[in-house]
Amino acid sequence: MAIVTGKQVGLTGNSAIAYAMRQIDPDVCAAYPITPSTGIIEEFSSYYADGQVSTELITVESEHSAMSACVGASAAGARVMTATSSQGLALMWEMLYIASGMRLPVVMTVVNRALSAPINIHCDHSDSMGARDSGWIQLYSETVQEAYDNLLQAVRIAEDPRVLTPAMVCMDGFITSHAVENITLLADGEVKGFIGDYKPGRSLLDTDNPITMGAMTLQDVYMDFKHEQSMAIAGAKEVVVEVGSDFGRRFGRHYGLMECYRLEDAEAAIVVLNSAAGTTKVAVDELRKKGKKVGLLKPRLFRPFPYAEIAAALKNVKAVCVLDRADSMNGFGGPLFSEVRSALYGLASVPKVMGRIFGLGGRDYTVEHSTAVFEGLYRIIETGRMEELTGYLKS
Amino acid sequence: MATLKELAAKDELFSGGHRLCSGCGIPPIVRLLLRSAGSPVVATSATGCLEVGTSIYPYTAWRIPWIHSAFENAAATISGIESAYRAFKKKGRIPADKEIKFLALGGDGGTYDIGFQALSGALERGHNFLYVCYDNGAYMNTGIQRSSATPLGSATTTSPAGAKRPGKQEWRKDLTRVVVAHNIPYAAQASPHNWRDLEGKARKAFNVAGPAFMNIISPCPLGWYSKPEDSINAARLAVDTCYWPLYEVENGILRVTYRPKEKKPIADWFKIQGRFKHLFKPENSHLLDETQKRIDAEWQRLLDMDGKAVF
CATH class of the missing domain: 3.40.50.920 (Rossmann fold)
Incomplete structure (x- = not known):
């Protein structure tokens, strides 16, 4: 649904995110539709149906299973993405902590929407704010352009070996997700060059070197794992700046912390x-x-x-x-x-x-x-x- | 069909030293399963006895890649792992001739109840994996609370044998039937006392294209109030009383894989377990009678369907 004017393309926030996901071409995408983020997965499903991505798309039966499948796929060493809103993010809540605690760099778009009750499909930030202590990196986006640029950067930030932490990119439901804005898209090759390949340090599919993940920990070590995780997320700030500068150098749009x-x-x-x-x-x-x-x-x-x-x-x-x-x-x-x-x-x-x-x-x-x-x-x-x-x- | 000698010669992929209780049915089940796969296995466990008992950091009983994520999502977790495998195969990141089998394990809590939605979804989507439920008939890991797999009349900590309500008041969910209704290529019930039957079913289940499901009864001395040394016998009696019939549904055809020479009364199984003790009081005899009647009817239904298409 693109309106092309010169170098600029008129896209909704959802279309721009789906387009970025096509360019990123993740190994696995597991998602469940929810307003107002539905359009992202619908358009991505079209790319999948037309063979424009090499992704394995898992159309799960709930958001809880969406994030659970993302955890499984990421633990297997895959580059993994999803998108959700509101109640969907709330249903994922348990799994958000597991993704971050296992240091799995899943990247998710959150199209911000109010939480029930009363039920309401429109924008506020109660969904992503409810997840603010879940150990995910959170990037917020004023415009469609920022949402698109943030998603590409989120992949590199999350997968950076110093960070290895999932990241969510937030944009406002309807206001940004459904409004058409003129934005500048990158060429597919530019995206590939910027994000690079994901080289996981470990994979469940390496059957010659079996690993145990998600083991139970007790009073002796749980807190040390949490401390390490907290330090890694704190360190992500530096990586956000680095990645934002590199993005600016390459494409002329500069990003920092604020x-x-x-x-x-x-x-x-x-x-x-x-x-x-x-x-x-x-x-x-x-x-x-x-x-x-x-x-x-x-x-x-x-x-x-x-x-x-x-x-x-x-x-x-x-x-x-x-x-x-x-x-x-x-x-x-x-x-x-x-x-x-x-x-x-x-x-x-x-x-x-x-x-x-x-x-x-x-x-x-x-x-x-x-x-x-x-x-x-x-x-x-x-x-x-x-x-x-x-x-x-x-x- | 592998002989016991052949099975014993295979690598032990589930090591000793784990913290599962003595007399627990789970370890022999898992050891048999891993010996039946024929290819490398990647496994996930739902939160529960198996997960807690095998993984306390920094130890692990797993000599295969294994992940625990949460209670209700073993089927969704394995969906993600298996999808990553297909993605990597397509991209050449895993050699075309390398085959990996995917196994999800859960107790009756993680399978019949909280994980039921994720299981149903994964079966419908047709992932290539085997889901195994070790059914010990209650939430044993958290201290013997009733589940939808708990037998009628059984005393648990949330369905105690009270003066007015003597144990669980509801008949158990027939999960194997519900799974069969998903029209998957293979589903079966098995028991660890009959290793030959279990191993053969597991081999089939690992080798069908698409989802497979096995429901395996797993004696629990802690929750059944039975003696650890009686566990294998308890599993045998569950089958010989036809409380736990051994059967399979392969590509829609049901087959009873074991018919007891002499079908035993359910009381024989109940009387070695403290959780049914109160059912032998005269005022509760109706529960014993009702159980026997329903087991007889269910066994007859299976015999009538033996060799026939179920869908």
């Missing part, structure tokens, strides 16, 4: 993930025209959380609002808020930080909302008072 938009001299800043960053950029530009020093910080990498870099980027800002598209239900603000605020704690001069929950279940987030948030931040700067530390965005 995007700072007009943040250098900003007094007031919004921190937000995924597509809402695009809306916020419009508000920033409009307010900048009126002389307001406002800016945006959009984390790209949420796991591992680049707390030092985020603190450094916000250290000169006077007031910050962290927008969370997920509520951690009576925690101290949303998940992004509590981590950003905690990251700022060690600064010599800590900005005022407020948190707002927004956009749940696909509720619109407009330029007006963004502008109102900045106005609120200016009131804090002017009066020194914050009336409401955390809460829901008025909409």
Whole structure:
């Protein structure tokens, strides 16, 4: 379903991800359809049916089995991919920890959607935020282009021998997955050259050198395995930067840990993930025209959380609002808020930080909302008072 | 048909020193299975006695590649491994003449209950693997809780022999029949006391193209409240009372592979197991009678179908 204009192609987020998966041509893909990520597996199934991929496609009977089959295939040494959303990710929850604990570099697209109840098929981040402690790398994508580029990079990051950790690439349900954007695709050969071959260090299919995987561990060693895993994920930050730089060198689109938009001299800043960053950029530009020093910080990498870099980027800002598209239900603000605020704690001069929950279940987030948030931040700067530390965005 | 001598001469792929209980039915089952494959085997186990008993880090009883992932997903895990194998064969990463067999193992909890959906899905998708259920009739690993394989009247920790409810109140699920309804090339019931029958079935099951299933009764002294030294005899009595008929369904044709010379009353099997002790009280005799009646009817149904197409 491509609309071609010059070098650019009009694709939905789902089509771009399916296209990237065709180019990556994983050994095994195991998936179960769920709105709004269904289109990814539908289009990939077409590539499979037409013989355009060498992948073994396993159309499993549930998301739990999807991730279980991914674990089996990855343990066999295969390059493995899948995609899901919402309840599907929730059903995989048990297996997410097993994939990461066994250090299997599965790559998954998560098309963000609200969790039931009430049932809702539209965007928020309660699904991937629920998986934030599962030991997966999490990359967030503002646009279709970023989702496409992130997926290609995720393969290299996850499979890096220093990392060997599964990775999920998140994009907003419907807003990004179903909207057509003009993007620049790489040639198949460029993708192959960038991701390289996956050379697993071990495989269940090496019957001459049998290994036991998933053994039971007790009090003597379990914690040491977890410590090693935690260190490896922390080290992934460096690899994300390396891979992002190499991607930029090769293809001209540079990626780091976050995007700072007009943040250098900003007094007031919004921190937000995924597509809402695009809306916020419009508000920033409009307010900048009126002389307001406002800016945006959009984390790209949420796991591992680049707390030092985020603190450094916000250290000169006077007031910050962290927008969370997920509520951690009576925690101290949303998940992004509590981590950003905690990251700022060690600064010599800590900005005022407020948190707002927004956009749940696909509720619109407009330029007006963004502008109102900045106005609120200016009131804090002017009066020194914050009336409401955390809460829901008025909409 | 291999002789016992030939079987004994094969490599031991499941080493001693594991932590399974003395008298447990699982080790002889697994050892026979691995001797029957004829090719290298890659195996997965559902969470359960077999997994815990063979894998406590840094030890392993497995001399073949083996993975444990979770409780309910042995069939899905083996689907992924077998798919990777097919992908690698296609790409030449595994030589064309190298054949690997795939084995998934689960207890009745991991097979009849929590892993049933994954099993059904993998059978329908037609992966080339053998699924073996070692059926000991309850969740033994977690302390003898009832499963849908637990026999009527059996006392477990979640169906205790109470004053009002004397043990499990429901008839067991006939999983082998449910699996047969998936129209797979091979399904069978076996017992470790009849090694010749088990080995022959395993050899067939490993060699059919597509999914195969074996349901194997596995005595459990801990959960059956029986003597470890009685285990093989307990398995024999389960078969001779026709509680656990030995049969196979090969390409849709059912065949009873063993007919006891003298069909024994179910009480003979029950009385060597403490889990049925309360059924011998006069007030519970109806459960014993009902069990006998249903076993007789089920055995007759199998005999009527012997040699016939089941689907």
